[in-house]
Amino acid sequence: MTQTQDTLKKFIFENAAVRGELVDISNTWREIQGHHSAYPHAVRRLLGELVAASALLSANLKFNGSLVMQLHGDGPVRLLVVECDSELRVRATAKLAPDADIADDASLASLVNQHGKGRFVITLDPHEKMPGQQPYQGIVPLDGGDIATVIENYMLRSEQMETHLWLAANDSVARGLLLQKLPRHSGSGAGPKQATEAEDLETWNRAVMLGNTLKQEELLDTDIDTLMKRLFWEETLRVFDPLQPRFNCSCNRDKVGNMLKMLGQDEVEAALSDLGKLAINCDFCGKHYEFDKVDCAQLFAAPEPVQAQLHTSSNVKH
Structure with a gap:
């Protein structure tokens, strides 16, 4: 049954x-x-x-x-x-x-x-x-x-x-x-x-x-x-x-943004220079997120993130 x-x-x-x-x-x-x-x-x-x-x-x-x-x-x-x-x-x-x-x-x-x-x-x-x-x-x-x-x-x-x-x-x-x-x-x-x-x-x-x-x-x-x-x-x-x-997957755009902030501005800007935009997929549910140069500039203008646990796949160079 x-x-x-x-x-x-x-x-x-x-x-x-x-x-x-x-x-x-x-x-x-x-x-x-x-x-x-x-x-x-x-x-x-x-x-x-x-x-x-x-x-x-x-x-x-x-x-x-x-x-x-x-x-x-x-x-x-x-x-x-x-x-x-x-x-x-x-x-x-x-x-x-x-x-x-x-x-x-x-x-x-x-x-x-x-x-x-x-x-x-x-x-x-x-x-x-x-x-x-x-x-x-x-x-x-x-x-x-x-x-x-x-x-x-x-x-x-x-x-x-x-x-x-x-x-x-x-x-x-x-x-x-x-x-x-x-x-x-x-x-x-x-x-x-x-x-x-x-x-x-x-x-x-x-x-x-x-x-x-x-x-x-x-x-x-x-x-x-x-x-x-x-x-x-x-x-x-x-x-x-x-x-x-x-x-239930708890991923959202804010958490992905926090993950990018934890990578550091230099690394994110280097990846943007190579790729033009960052494409990130959640490893749990597959949801797709994209961040362009304007999005990333806004991230690093915001306060420092609270560390969040998030597993993602992306073409950001680690």
């Missing part, structure tokens, strides 16, 4: 400090692919899994802002990046090495960590920053053979949170399951009876064991309501109102 719209469902295990989420983000994933020329199959699989994971993690953001996950590679795939905000608005892109030849069954290690120099980066970027506040950024070596394991290891190392993820994606479907063991004060008092630490651990181990029965083919072929019932039919769950992830 196919969801009529993308859906994320959060749930907690009653009387235990364990929470979970299931997401079907397939419509958003297909729209993301529609903004790009076709990626190789192995890249689509990895990026689709990262899209599902971004929604699962962003659903628990405690601030109005964005979570950005990036895999920086030293192989055929140079960059995978997904941004998802606290309202579950998602965008994603990938950058490949020139003339990359990628097999359909290529592994994460061979694509992104070929020489052991791959990095996984998570950035938490509040939309409304306090004066002087910078985004939080965690950078770790790629540790794991798949997207789920990389994120699990990051969460344990950087956030001290036991997290398990099950992710699956193909050309048309992207789904995922997240389970997290919470600090006892965050979940143990959810019901009328407070669980003991031993009971919390027992529930956590049982939930992970049930999650481990989930195969990728089952995750791809089964809607999330059926998956929840199939996996946890013997558990007492409290299920919250569903959330709806969706594609």
